[in-house]
Amino acid sequence: MSGVRPTGRAHLGHLLGMLMPSAELARADNDAFYEVADLHAFTTGFADPDAIRAAREELVIDWLAAGLDPKRATLFVQSAIPEITELHTLLSMVTPLSWLERVPTYKDQIDALGGDIMTYGFLGYPLLQLCDIAVFRGEAVPVGKDQVAHLEFGREVVRRFNHLYGDTLVEPRALLSEYPAVPGSDGRKMSKSYHNTIDLADDEATTIKKVRGYFTDPQKLRRNDPGRPEICPVFALHHLSNAARVPQIRETCASGELGCVACKSELAETLNAFLRPVRERRAAIDRSRVAEILADGNARAREVANATLRDVSRAMRLTD
Amino acid sequence: MSGVRPTGRAHLGHLLGMLMPSAELARADNDAFYEVADLHAFTTGFADPDAIRAAREELVIDWLAAGLDPKRATLFVQSAIPEITELHTLLSMVTPLSWLERVPTYKDQIDALGGDIMTYGFLGYPLLQLCDIAVFRGEAVPVGKDQVAHLEFGREVVRRFNHLYGDTLVEPRALLSEYPAVPGSDGRKMSKSYHNTIDLADDEATTIKKVRGYFTDPQKLRRNDPGRPEICPVFALHHLSNAARVPQIRETCASGELGCVACKSELAETLNAFLRPVRERRAAIDRSRVAEILADGNARAREVANATLRDVSRAMRLTD
Numbered sequence: 001m002s003g004v005r006p007t008g009r010a011h012l013g014h015l016l017g018m019l020m021p022s023a024e025l026a027r028a029d030n031d032a033f034y035e036v037a038d039l040h041a042f043t044t045g046f047a048d049p050d051a052i053r054a055a056r057e058e059l060v061i062d063w064l065a066a067g068l069d070p071k072r073a074t075l076f077v078q079s080a081i082p083e084i085t086e087l088h089t090l091l092s093m094v095t096p097l098s099w100l101e102r103v104p105t106y107k108d109q110i111d112a113l114g115g116d117i118m119t120y121g122f123l124g125y126p127l128l129q130l131c132d133i134a135v136f137r138g139e140a141v142p143v144g145k146d147q148v149a150h151l152e153f154g155r156e157v158v159r160r161f162n163h164l165y166g167d168t169l170v171e172p173r174a175l176l177s178e179y180p181a182v183p184g185s186d187g188r189k190m191s192k193s194y195h196n197t198i199d200l201a202d203d204e205a206t207t208i209k210k211v212r213g214y215f216t217d218p219q220k221l222r223r224n225d226p227g228r229p230e231i232c233p234v235f236a237l238h239h240l241s242n243a244a245r246v247p248q249i250r251e252t253c254a255s256g257e258l259g260c261v262a263c264k265s266e267l268a269e270t271l272n273a274f275l276r277p278v279r280e281r282r283a284a285i286d287r288s289r290v291a292e293i294l295a296d297g298n299a300r301a302r303e304v305a306n307a308t309l310r311d312v313s314r315a316m317r318l319t320d
Numbered sequence: 321m322s323g324v325r326p327t328g329r330a331h332l333g334h335l336l337g338m339l340m341p342s343a344e345l346a347r348a349d350n351d352a353f354y355e356v357a358d359l360h361a362f363t364t365g366f367a368d369p370d371a372i373r374a375a376r377e378e379l380v381i382d383w384l385a386a387g388l389d390p391k392r393a394t395l396f397v398q399s400a401i402p403e404i405t406e407l408h409t410l411l412s413m414v415t416p417l418s419w420l421e422r423v424p425t426y427k428d429q430i431d432a433l434g435g436d437i438m439t440y441g442f443l444g445y446p447l448l449q450l451c452d453i454a455v456f457r458g459e460a461v462p463v464g465k466d467q468v469a470h471l472e473f474g475r476e477v478v479r480r481f482n483h484l485y486g487d488t489l490v491e492p493r494a495l496l497s498e499y500p501a502v503p504g505s506d507g508r509k510m511s512k513s514y515h516n517t518i519d520l521a522d523d524e525a526t527t528i529k530k531v532r533g534y535f536t537d538p539q540k541l542r543r544n545d546p547g548r549p550e551i552c553p554v555f556a557l558h559h560l561s562n563a564a565r566v567p568q569i570r571e572t573c574a575s576g577e578l579g580c581v582a583c584k585s586e587l588a589e590t591l592n593a594f595l596r597p598v599r600e601r602r603a604a605i606d607r608s609r610v611a612e613i614l615a616d617g618n619a620r621a622r623e624v625a626n627a628t629l630r631d632v633s634r635a636m637r638l639t640d
Binding site for chain 2: 038039042043046047049050052053079080082083084085086088089090092093094095096097098100118119120121122123124127128164165313316317318319
C-alpha cells in the first residue's frame with residue numbers, strides 16, 4: 001500500500017523514489033494498492049481545489065508512464081473511498097492528541113509553512129495516512145526515511161485500537177526505500193517547492209538546458225581546475241543514469257581533465273536516454289483511459305475498505 | 321436538528337431541557353432530525369463501547385416516553401450515517417486548529433476530566449457537532465447556554481467553507497432553550513456524574529426517597545425556623561411540577577409555617593404526577609420496535625446526508 005499526493009508534475013525524484021519502486025512492487029505482488037491522495041493534498045492546498053483535481057489525472061499518467069500495470073495493482077482516488085474518512089473519525093476517538101503533536105514532521109512543517117496553514121486536518125495528517133493503509137489491511141508500506149515516524153505513530157494507534165476493541169486492524173511495517181536522495185539544480189533535495197526539478201513532462205531540450213543550469217563545485221572555475229565530485233550534484237546524478245562511468249568521471253573531474261560543460265552534456269544525454277521510455281509511454285497514454293482505470297480501481301478498493309469497516313464497526317459495538 | 325449523547329439513564333434535567341422540547345418541536349415542524357450521538361459518546365467513553373451501545377436503545381425509549389412521535393421526526397443513530405464522518409474529515413482540512421483550541425468548553429473539559437482524556441477526536445468535538453447539523457442542512461438547533469459557543473464556531477466554519485468553495489452549507493442558528501436549570505439533590509446542576517438525579521426510570525417510591533434526601537436551607541433546622549426559599553433546590557423544583565403553589569410555598573417557608581418534610585412530600589407527589597404519563601409511556605413501549613424505528617430513521621437520514629455530501633464533493637472539486 002502506498003499513496004502520493006497529487007500536487008503537480010512528477011519529477012525525477014518522484015520517479016526514482018516512488019513511481020518506479022511502486023511499479024516494481026506491483027510486478028512482484030498482485031495485491032498492491034496505490035492511492036491518489038487528494039484529501040492529503042487539501043491539508044496544505046485547500047485554497048486551490050482545481051489544482052488538486054487537475055493533478056489527480058497527471059499523477060495516474062505518471063504512474064502508468066513509470067510502468068505500473070493497472071491490471072496488477074489497484075489504482076484509486078482517496079476521496080472516492082469514504083470508508084477512509086469514516087475510519088479517520090472513528091480512530092480519532094482513541095488517538096491521544098499528544099501522539100500527533102509529537103510526530104517530528106508536524107513541528108518541521110509548522111516551521112516551514114508558518115502558522116497560517118495549521119488546520120485540524122493538517123494536525124491529523126499521520127492519522128489519515130494510517131487510515132489509508134489500515135482500511136486495506138496494508139502490511140508493507142514503501143516509505144522514505146522522513147515517513148518512518150508517521151508509520152511508527154500509525155502502528156501505535158493500531159495497537160491501541162486492538163487493545164481496546166480486540167484484534168481487528170493490521171500493524172503496517174515500513175519498506176525503507178533504497179533509492180538515494182535525488183539532488184535538484186541548486187544541490188538541495190529535488191522538490192517542486194524549490195523550483196529545481198527535472199520533470200517527466202519536460203522534453204529533451206528542456207532537460208539539457210536544466211542540466212546546464214546545475215550548480216557544480218564553486219572552486220572549479222575552468223576546465224583544468226581540479227573538482228570535488230563528492231560535493232557536486234551533477235556527479236550525484238551520474239550515479240542514477242550513468243553508473244558504469246562513475247569511477248572514471250570521479251577521477252577525471254578530480255584531476256581537472258574533465259570540464260563541467262562536457263560532464264553536464266554527458267549527464268543530460270544519459271538522463272534523456274534513461275527517461276526516454278518513460279516519456280514515450282507518457283506521451284502514448286490515452287487520457288480517456290484514466291477515468292476508466294480509476295473507476296475500476298475505486299470499485300475494487302471500496303470492496304476491501306467496506307469489509308474492514310464492517311469489522312471495525314462490530315469491534316466498536318456500533319453494529320452487530 | 322438536535323443530538324443527545326447516549327451516556328446512560330435520562331433524568332429530570334434531560335426531560336425538561338431536551339427530550340420534551342424535542343417532542344414539542346417535532347409536533348410543530350415535520351422536518352426535525354434527532355440524533356443518538358454515539359460517536360460523540362466515544363470522545364470520553366471510548367473505553368466502554370458496550371455501555372454506549374446499551375445506552376443507545378435507552379435514549380430512544382426516553383425520547384418516545386417524552387412524547388416524540390417517530391413518524392413526525394427522523395430519529396437516527398450517528399454512526400449509521402457515514403456521511404457525517406466523511407464531512408468531518410473534509411471540513412477538518414479548512415478548520416483552523418486555533419478555532420478549536422479557543423472553544424471555551426474545550427479548556428473547561430480538560431480541567432474537569434484531566435489530560436488523559438485528550439484525544440484528537442475530543443479536540444474535534446465541536447466540528448463533529450457541526451457536521452451532525454450541516455449534513456442535514458439543519459437551520460435551527462435547540463441548545464443550552466453552554467453550547468452557544470460550539471454553534472458560533474460551527475457558523476464560522478460554514479462561512480469559511482462557503483467562502484472557499486461557494487455557497488453549499490447552511491449556517492445553523494441557536495434556538496436558546498427557555499427551560500431553567502434543574503437542580504439535583506445536592507443543589508448543583510442535575511447530572512449523572514454528580515449522582516444527584518431523579519431518573520425517568522425510577523419508580524414513585526424511589527422518587528419520594530430521593531426528594532427526601534434533597535439539601536434544603538441549612539439555617540432552617542426545625543419546622544418553625546424561617547427558611548430562605550431562593551437558595552433551596554426543593555423550592556426551585558416546585559416551579560417545575562407545582563407552579564401554581566409557588567407563591568404560597570415561598571411565603572409559608574419564609575415565615576416558618578411550612579416545614580421541610582411537608583414541603584418535600586408535596587414536591588414528591590407533584591413530581592410523580594408530572595412524571596407519571598412519561599413513565600407509563602416508557603413502561604408500555606415495545607422494545608422490539610426500537611430497531612425498526614431506527615432502521616427507518618437511519619434510511620431517511622442517509623438520503624438527506626447523501627445529497628449534501630454530493631454537493632460538498634462537487635464544491636471541493638472532488639467529483640463532477
